[in-house]
Amino acid sequence: MTLSAWREALAETLPRVQAWRRELHAHPELSGQEFATRDRIAGWLKELGIPVTFFEGCCGVMGVMENGPGRCVAIRADMDALPIREPEGLPFASENPGVMHACGHDVHMALALGSALYLSTHRELWQGTVKWLFEPQEETEGGAKWMVEQGCMESPSVDVVIGQHVNPRYPVGVFYCKPGFVSGASDEVRLTVRGRSCHGAYPESGVDAIVIAAQLISALQSLVSRERSPFDPVALTFGTIRGGSARNIVCDEVSLDGTLRTLSPDTRTEMHRRLRETCEGIAHSLRGEAELTIVPGYGAVYNDDTAYRAVEDAAREILGEGGIVLRPNASLGVESFCYFEDHTPGVYYDIGSGLSTALHTPTLMIDEGVLETGLALQCASVLALLSQSK
Numbered sequence: 001m002t003l004s005a006w007r008e009a010l011a012e013t014l015p016r017v018q019a020w021r022r023e024l025h026a027h028p029e030l031s032g033q034e035f036a037t038r039d040r041i042a043g044w045l046k047e048l049g050i051p052v053t054f055f056e057g058c059c060g061v062m063g064v065m066e067n068g069p070g071r072c073v074a075i076r077a078d079m080d081a082l083p084i085r086e087p088e089g090l091p092f093a094s095e096n097p098g099v100m101h102a103c104g105h106d107v108h109m110a111l112a113l114g115s116a117l118y119l120s121t122h123r124e125l126w127q128g129t130v131k132w133l134f135e136p137q138e139e140t141e142g143g144a145k146w147m148v149e150q151g152c153m154e155s156p157s158v159d160v161v162i163g164q165h166v167n168p169r170y171p172v173g174v175f176y177c178k179p180g181f182v183s184g185a186s187d188e189v190r191l192t193v194r195g196r197s198c199h200g201a202y203p204e205s206g207v208d209a210i211v212i213a214a215q216l217i218s219a220l221q222s223l224v225s226r227e228r229s230p231f232d233p234v235a236l237t238f239g240t241i242r243g244g245s246a247r248n249i250v251c252d253e254v255s256l257d258g259t260l261r262t263l264s265p266d267t268r269t270e271m272h273r274r275l276r277e278t279c280e281g282i283a284h285s286l287r288g289e290a291e292l293t294i295v296p297g298y299g300a301v302y303n304d305d306t307a308y309r310a311v312e313d314a315a316r317e318i319l320g321e322g323g324i325v326l327r328p329n330a331s332l333g334v335e336s337f338c339y340f341e342d343h344t345p346g347v348y349y350d351i352g353s354g355l356s357t358a359l360h361t362p363t364l365m366i367d368e369g370v371l372e373t374g375l376a377l378q379c380a381s382v383l384a385l386l387s388q389s390k
Contacts, residue, residue, distance in 0.1 A: 001317065003373065006376035006379075006380070007372060009118075010372065010375055013117050013118050014375065016114070017110050017111065017113065018368060020110040021107055021109075024037065024040070024106040025092055025093075025094070025106040026092045026094060027040075027094075027095060027096065028094050029099065030081060031080040031137040032058075032136065032137055032140065033080075034059040034136045037109075038054070038060075038061050038079070041061050041079075041109065041113070041134050042054070045061075048063075048117055050120060051063065053152075055143075055146055055147050055152070058143040059079065059136040060079075060135055060136050060146065060147045060152075062133055062147070062152050065119065065120060067129070067130075069127065070386060071128045071385065072128060072129040072131065072157060072159050073129075073130055073160055073386055074131040074132075074153070074160070074162070074340065075112050075115060075132050075161075075162055076112075076135055076161060076340055077108040077109045077111065077133070077135070078103075078105045078134075078135045078139075079134050079136045079143075080137055080139050081096075081102070082100055082102045082139060083098060084098070084100040084102045084362050085097065087362055102364050103139065104359065104364075104366060105138070107370060107374065109134060110371065111375050114371070114375045115130075115375065115378045115382060116130075116132055118375070125383060126383055126387075127386065129156050131158060133147060133152055133161075142298060143336070148342065153340065157344075159385075160304065160346060160347065161340045161345075161346045162348070162378070162382070162385070163340075163346070163347075163348045163349075164348070164350070164374060165349075166359075166366060166374075167351065167352055168354065168355065168358065168364060168365075168366075169355070170350070170353075171355055171367075172352050172354050172373055173319055173373055174351070175319055175323055175324050175349060175350075176326075176327060176349065176350040177303065177308070177312065177349035178303065178326050178329075179303050179305050180305075181301070181303075182302065182330055182331070183301040183330060183338075184262055184263045184300050184330060184331065185263070185265075185297065185299045185334065186260070186261050186297040186332075186334040187268070188294070188295035188297060189236070189238070189258045189260050189292070190257055190295070191213075191256040192291045193209045193216065193243075193254040194209060194283075195208055195250070195253070195288040196288075197249060197251065197252035200247070200248035200249055200250055203250055206252070207286070207287045209251045209253050209254040209288060210243055210251045210254055212282070212283050212286045212290070213243065213254040213256060216282055216290065217238060220236060220275065220278060223271065223275070223278060224236050227274065232267055233261075233262070233329075233332060234260070234261070235261040235262075236261075237258050237259050237261075238258035239257060240257045241255070241256045242256075243255065260275070260294070261332040263300050265299075268300075272294055275294070280292070298335060298336055298338050299339075299342075301338050302346070303349075304345030306345070306388070307345050307347045308347050311349065314377060318373070319373065319377075351370060352370065353367055353370040354367025354369065354370065
């Protein structure tokens, strides 16, 4: 269906989607505190006759609608807001001081609710099962992990999961995506370098942890520039370094904190091994010690080719050829959507939300025209994916 056809089909749905979006925007909640948001969503789903499931240890909520045998498609919508004070002006501005939906999660939730409303009232258009996964704590720890551990992707097993995100760099009516990798994996890197303190006038009697740390920073960057192909992106960043107590004392301990970002799972594993080897080897050669701790974070997001083509075809039919903007490359930013993709093909795409300032800023403005295009694309994608053969 074209956008004009969807506009007519969604005429009764869109006013309610707008009302949901505005109520959610006015009542944002931080990660791990989405209690009222969860209750609102659960209440609205129940009004539509959709059974609801809650999850232990987080504010996640799932709605499931079965409509005969067939495939199962899941829709992810993130729930949490950010610790940002919203400027005055909007009639539905945040009523929670210092908290704002500055990443568009209010739009994501409203669109998911909108597809639930449309599909529940047009069961004649589809067959199978649809799940709506409202994920808390996306901005911090990723509530998706707990939801998956508690079986949200099972009973019935999800065949494909989709997620969409507003993108203020593009006008309403743009589908921004690509097949293959979309975003990278991120790991926290904690490095402690230990030497032996002594008087600065007699450095030979100690082991300078600062000198060792300096050697390590240079060597570790060489792993990126000389051991990895430029076509296999890796970013290693140390954002903090701490050590020393006085200008005339050789430092005995330095701590560094950073992040490692990769796309390929094999590269991620290999970089973990080489980071450890390099740190321990260089520190030992300089008479010191190095202790490396790597805390795994979100994994990479990968768009399944078959599912992606179905979604892109739907976007092209709705938005026209001019509405398709292919990403030139993957981002090394991260997304908790990866957890839903651990054992299930997925598609994650952006939708233009009106030219505005960047996400995570107090001046972000959403053009509510995105509700129409976003809802049409989400519904069309679900229908297309449900119709694919098992």
